[in-house]
Amino acid sequence: MPINKASLLVLESFVRQREGKGGRKLRLIFLGPPGSGKGTQASRLSQRFGIPQISTGDILREAVANKTEMGIKAKESMDNGELVSDDVIIGIICDRIVQTDCENGFILDGFPRTIVQAESFDKMIGEKNIPIDIVLSLDVSEEMVVRRLCGRTVCKECKTNYHLEFNPPKKKGVCSNCGGKLYHRPDDEEDVVRRRLKIYKETTEPLIGYYQQKGLLSVIDGTNEIENIFKQLVGVLEGI
Ligand code: AMP
Numbered sequence: 199m200p201i202n203k204a205s206l207l208v209l210e211s212f213v214r215q216r217e218g219k220g221g222r223k224l225r226l227i228f229l230g231p232p233g234s235g236k237g238t239q240a241s242r243l244s245q246r247f248g249i250p251q252i253s254t255g256d257i258l259r260e261a262v263a264n265k266t267e268m269g270i271k272a273k274e275s276m277d278n279g280e281l282v283s284d285d286v287i288i289g290i291i292c293d294r295i296v297q298t299d300c301e302n303g304f305i306l307d308g309f310p311r312t313i314v315q316a317e318s319f320d321k322m323i324g325e326k327n328i329p330i331d332i333v334l335s336l337d338v339s340e341e342m343v344v345r346r347l348c349g350r351t352v353c354k355e356c357k358t359n360y361h362l363e364f365n366p367p368k369k370k371g372v373c374s375n376c377g378g379k380l381y382h383r384p385d386d387e388e389d390v391v392r393r394r395l396k397i398y399k400e401t402t403e404p405l406i407g408y409y410q411q412k413g414l415l416s417v418i419d420g421t422n423e424i425e426n427i428f429k430q431l432v433g434v435l436e437g438i
Pocket of ligand 1: 232254255256258275276277279280281282283284287307308309310311312315385394
């Protein structure tokens with residue numbers, strides 16, 4: 199019997215999913231200070247496992263660029279390296295994780311960032327019966343974070359990250375991936391980076407203990423080469 203194009207697409211997507219993670223759903227949280235490489239790794243894992251990367255930072259930056267009500271309210275906190283209110287963030291996640299592309303799982307990049315967010319999220323996923331499989335924490339020193347962020351540029355279009363020294367684009371100021379324009383985030387200026395790190399230590403780092411207690415935490419050395427970290431992460435995810 200001949201296979202039509204629609205059936206072939208379904209079959210291909212099924213094979214891709216099984217190749218990626220044995221056909222199981224995969225829901226994971228990325229923890230780590232700003233500049234630990236969460237975004238870079240989340241983007242690669244998203245492609246590898248065919249599940250969306252949900253970056254609350256990207257969602258907020260888009261809202262700021264589009265001058266939506268939420269964006270206008272969030273802009274000042276973001277520019278100053280401070281956190282946006284828990285209510286706004288929880289609302290974003292609540293809407294996002296029920297979209298159809300999240301049916302096979304998702305990667306949370308930059309959420310939760312406070313204990314209040316984590317507790318609300320636990321309630322939310324408990325009610326929806328969509329448990330988290332693993333929490334990955336990327337471990338890097340404060341000085342490395344400052345070096346990484348101060349030299350970081352980001353593509354305006356596809357959000358790929360570069361670094362002037364460690365991971366430069368082929369052509370200065372131009373994304374090697376999509377040809378988009380690269381820019382330096384205002385919150386990657388050194389004084390703002392140091393403020394973001396202070397807030398991370400005080401408010402977000404306690405989440406490591408929170409998820410450790412739940413038996414969900416896996417800590418990965420974030421100082422290695424991007425490719426080595428990626429291989430290690432894939433190994434951990436395929437093993438769960
Ligand atoms: P990021 O791109 O993850 O570094 O986020 C950029 C900025 O967006 C942060 O410095 C915060 O101002 C805001 N933001 C992103 N995610 C959250 C969150 N989960 N809770 C509060 N603020 C957030």
